[in-house]
Amino acid sequence: MSPALPRRRAFLLVTAVAAAGALTLTSCGSGGTSGGSGDTKFVTGTGGISTVAKSGRHAAPKLSGETVDGKQLDVADLKGKVVVLNVWGSWCAPCRAEAPYLSKVAKETRSKGVEFVGINTRDTDKGPAVAFEKQFEADYPSLYDPIGKLILRFPKGSLNPQAIPSTIVLDKDGKIAARALMALDDKKLHQMIDPLIAEK
Structure with missing residues (x-):
C-alpha cells in the first residue's frame, strides 16, 4: 500500500470532522441541549431551556447593525428591559413553526417591559426575510x-446560540x-421570560 494513502485517509477524516463542526450552527433542526460543566454556571432543565x-x-456582546427593514438598531439601547433574541432564517422550517408564538408573546409581554429582537441569518438576500416577517406578523x-x-x-x-433557531433572553442588566x-411555543417562551420580568 502506498504511504500516501494513510495520510490521505487521515486528512479526509480531519476535514470531515471540521466540516461537521462548521455545520452545527448552520443546521436547522429541533436543536439540542447543552448542560453546564466545568466552570460554566448554567443548568439545562428537562424542557431543553438553560x-x-x-x-x-x-x-x-455588542449586537448592533442594520435591520432587515434597513434601520439601525443597537441592543444595548434596550438595557432596563428584558430582551428576547431569536436567531432565525426564512429557509428554516422550525423557525417558521415557532414564528407565530414569538409574534404572539412579543405582543403579550411588551407592556411588561419586554422587547423582542430577531437575528436573521443565512439569508443572502433580504427579500425572503422581509416576506417571512410580513407573513408571521413579526x-x-x-x-x-x-x-x-x-x-x-x-x-x-x-x-x-449553537443552532438555528436559538432563543436567548437577556435580563434587565x-x-x-x-x-x-x-x-x-408560547408556554416555553413564558417559562423563559416571566421569571426575568419578576426580577428586581
Whole structure:
C-alpha cells in the first residue's frame, strides 16, 4: 500500500470532522441541549431551556447593525428591559413553526417591559426575510446577519446560540440569562421570560 494513502485517509477524516463542526450552527433542526460543566454556571432543565442564576451571568456582546427593514438598531439601547433574541432564517422550517408564538408573546409581554429582537441569518438576500416577517406578523425588528458575524460574538462558555433557531433572553442588566436551542411555543417562551420580568 502506498504511504500516501494513510495520510490521505487521515486528512479526509480531519476535514470531515471540521466540516461537521462548521455545520452545527448552520443546521436547522429541533436543536439540542447543552448542560453546564466545568466552570460554566448554567443548568439545562428537562424542557431543553438553560438558565443562569443572576450572580453567574455574562454580559451580552455588542449586537448592533442594520435591520432587515434597513434601520439601525443597537441592543444595548434596550438595557432596563428584558430582551428576547431569536436567531432565525426564512429557509428554516422550525423557525417558521415557532414564528407565530414569538409574534404572539412579543405582543403579550411588551407592556411588561419586554422587547423582542430577531437575528436573521443565512439569508443572502433580504427579500425572503422581509416576506417571512410580513407573513408571521413579526412587528419587532430583526438584525440582518447573513454570514453569522453577530452570532459569533457570543463568548464561548456562555449561553451562546449553537443552532438555528436559538432563543436567548437577556435580563434587565443586559446579561445572558436563558437559552433554548430549539423551536419554542408560547408556554416555553413564558417559562423563559416571566421569571426575568419578576426580577428586581
